[in-house]
Amino acid sequence: MTPLGRIAAPALALAFGAAAAQEAPQAVSATYLCAGGALLQVAYLNQRGDPGWAVVAYGGRLVPMQAGPTGSGVRYLAMDGGGLVWHVKGDEGFLARDGGDRQDMLLEDCRRAGSRAPIRP
Structure with missing residues (x-):
């Protein structure tokens, strides 16, 4: 299990309630290789009837995010109001800070590196 996987399961339980994390039918983690050689780890939680959740490891912290509306792919928005956005479509994505007008x-x-691994609490 990746370090994010060991941390993300308890983080998801804290962020979304222990019951939601225990009932999660699909939880996967992925590592992305970005321009300039940067690595980004993301844990996804998809529960039937929910919009979808992600925890992004960025800037030395775990950022819980919820899926929001987008034209294509999935756009996750930080739940802390910090404006962090993870937009992913297939195996590709980008991380940005939404400043309102820019x-x-x-x-x-x-780009996703390797295969997805299940998260085990």
Whole structure:
């Protein structure tokens, strides 16, 4: 299990309630290789009837996010109000900070590396 996987399961339980994390039918983690060689780890939680959740490891912290509306792919928005956005479509994505009238790119051209691994609490 990846370090994010060991941390993400308890973080998801704290962020969304222990019951939601225990009932999760699909929890996977993925590592993305981004432009400039940066690595980004993301844990996804998809529960039937919910919009979808992700925990992104960025800047030395875990950022819980909820899926929101988008034209294509999935756009996850930070739940802490900090404006962090993870937009993923298939095996590609980018991380940005939404500043209202503009969006600052933090990590671009991210591509999933390797296979997805289940998260085990």
